[in-house]
Amino acid sequence: MTHSTKTISPLRQRMIEDMTLRKLSPKTQSKYIRAVINFTRFLGRSPDTAMAEDLRGYQLRLVKNGISPIMLNATITALRFFFQVTLDRADAMVKMSSVHVPHTLPVVLSREEVANLIESAGKPKYQAALSVAYGAGLRASEVVALKVGDIDSTRMTLRIEQGKGRKDRYAMLSPVLLERLRTWWRAAHAKGKMLDGGWLFPGQNPINPLSTRQLNRICHAAAAAAEIDKRVLMHTLRHSYATHLLEQKVDIRVIQVLLGHKKLETTALYAQVATDVLREVVSPLESLRPPA
Numbered sequence: 001m002t003h004s005t006k007t008i009s010p011l012r013q014r015m016i017e018d019m020t021l022r023k024l025s026p027k028t029q030s031k032y033i034r035a036v037i038n039f040t041r042f043l044g045r046s047p048d049t050a051m052a053e054d055l056r057g058y059q060l061r062l063v064k065n066g067i068s069p070i071m072l073n074a075t076i077t078a079l080r081f082f083f084q085v086t087l088d089r090a091d092a093m094v095k096m097s098s099v100h101v102p103h104t105l106p107v108v109l110s111r112e113e114v115a116n117l118i119e120s121a122g123k124p125k126y127q128a129a130l131s132v133a134y135g136a137g138l139r140a141s142e143v144v145a146l147k148v149g150d151i152d153s154t155r156m157t158l159r160i161e162q163g164k165g166r167k168d169r170y171a172m173l174s175p176v177l178l179e180r181l182r183t184w185w186r187a188a189h190a191k192g193k194m195l196d197g198g199w200l201f202p203g204q205n206p207i208n209p210l211s212t213r214q215l216n217r218i219c220h221a222a223a224a225a226a227e228i229d230k231r232v233l234m235h236t237l238r239h240s241y242a243t244h245l246l247e248q249k250v251d252i253r254v255i256q257v258l259l260g261h262k263k264l265e266t267t268a269l270y271a272q273v274a275t276d277v278l279r280e281v282v283s284p285l286e287s288l289r290p291p292a
Contacts, residue, residue, distance in 0.1 A: 011048060011086075015033065016029065019032060022085075034078075035075045035078030035079060035082075039058055039079060050083075052092050052094050055092060055096045056096060058096075062075065069099050070101055073098045076096055076098055077098075106270070107230050107236050107239065108236070109228070109232070113228050114134055114240055117219075117237075118130045120222045124187050125188065128183070130219065130237065131180045132177065135173075135241070137242060137258055137259055138158075138160065140212040140215050140235070142171075144199075144209045144211065144215055145209065146160075147199055148185065148196075149197055153173070156175075157170040157171065157172065158170065158172075171258060172258060193206060194206060195207070216234050219233065220232065242255055242270045246271060252264070255267050
């Protein structure tokens with residue numbers, strides 16, 4: 001995260017230093033700073049002068065404006081860092097509290113829907129990108145961060161550098177996915193659209209990768225073309241990957257490793273949407289015998 005010390009206030013510089021000391025990712029730093037900026041606009045004065053009532057009033061305003069529970073909690077986390085760490089004023093946060101996030105099941109596509117989605121993406125580049133998301137269970141940010149050198153066709157793995165939580169891991173590379181990536185690589189090289197050792201999915205300028213926003217637009221367009229009557233996001237392909245593996249009776253602990261989940265309970269959520277698994281369970285009602 002780069003900031004010009006000539007154009008930022010000493011207070012913001014202090015916050016940036018505090019975040020850097022704690023090794024927060026550039027993305028997290030940007031979100032935290034944006035949250036403080038938004039609060040400052042609401043307050044109408046320097047945020048270090050805010051009192052507990054001001055923060056309570058800000059939360060009330062956000063709730064009335066219809067902010068989602070997830071976004072509200074993210075804002076509170078950012079402000080808590082600013083007041084507790086940067087200002088050493090934990091007392092200012094006493095009237096701000098996180099809210100319960102309703103439990104919702106992830107949207108999952110059938111195998112047929114996934115196949116139609118990938119086919120409807122059209123261009124080999126787009127088909128390959130969606131195939132990676134589903135075939136290896138990657139997040140959108142992990143797909144666009146892939147480089148040609150991350151493909152290991154000998155060990156049949158994809159190297160994922162600095163995934164969520166800034167952790168490296170290996171993802172599976174199936175023969176079908178490898179062939180699709182090779183098809184895309186050959187087409188891109190023939191047209192000079194991919195640099196040697198560069199991004200696997202370059203943007204308009206091959207020096208830069210495709211953005212996650214562009215990838216999500218590609219996914220939305222493919223879902224519309226495939227006439228899939230579900231809310232399809234890039235993450236839907238990751239959800240579908242995990243669910244289909246579970247339905248294939250892959251051990252849930254293996255799926256946890258493949259997805260890069262820190263906690264098993266995060267992976268266990270897919271057991272609730274693996275309908276093939278549910279259908280195989282025999283209800284105890286079936287074993288009841290009528291009384292003699």
